[in-house]
Amino acid sequence: MSPDATAVRRVLLVDDHRLVRAGLAGLVAGDTGLEVCGEAANGEQAVALAATTSPDVVLMDLSMPVMDGVAATRAILADAPDTRILVLTSFADHDRVREALAAGAVGYLLKDSEPGALLAAVRAAADGQVPLDPRVAGALLPGASSPAPPAEADVDLSRREREVLELVGQGLANKQIARCLGITERTVKAHVGSIFRRIGVADRTSAALWARDHLG
Secondary structure (H helix, E strand, O other): OOOOOOOOEEEEEEOOOHHHHHHHHHHHHOOOOEEEEEEEOOHHHHHHHHHHHOOOEEEEEOOOOOOOHHHHHHHHHHHOOOOEEEEEEOOOOHHHHHHHHHHOOOEEEEOOOOHHHHHHHHHHHHOOOOOEOHHHHHHHOOOOOOOOOOOHHHOOOOHHHHHHHHHHHOOOOHHHHHHHHOOOHHHHHHHHHHHHHHHOOOOHHHHHHHHHHHOO
8 A cells, every 4th residue: 555645644752851852843843744743751651642642653762761662662563553663762772773673663763863864764664664774774683693694595485475575674564464465464473483584584674674685
């Protein structure tokens, strides 16, 4: 299903620093395709606001009091799995970013991103894409201490697995993939687990990066 290019995307801002939220709010409000539907100072507030405002995208900080961004991501997606959660992080938060991606976040930005890049990433997330800051992408891939991902020639994916992986690479959630392919969400989950094992990755973002590099 193609996103409606004319729709205004609702954005929930989550950060424990009031000044950061104010800056983000001004930036988002200046984009005619986006609107701020709420602001939260911690993960607990974010979960409550997400339930009442139904955002298209949540711009999520990770280190916050009361409830951190990883726990908030997990809680929001448990209630509204189609919500697109975009992590806003510092370069040093690699482990936390991995946890957030494993919890279901679709991508991440660095806090020193250019304003235009941030807005583009929010729009991309709303449109079903996977925004990844290239400065962090390499650090999140399996490192030298992990088994090297198999080369393309060593991976024998079935036609269905390739279809699923391509949709994972586009940022679709399991429920959306099931709808696109006319199969059950349980079947999609099984395919995703098999794909991860075959290509040697542990999360959807690494799978998306692998798909970008190996699927024509």
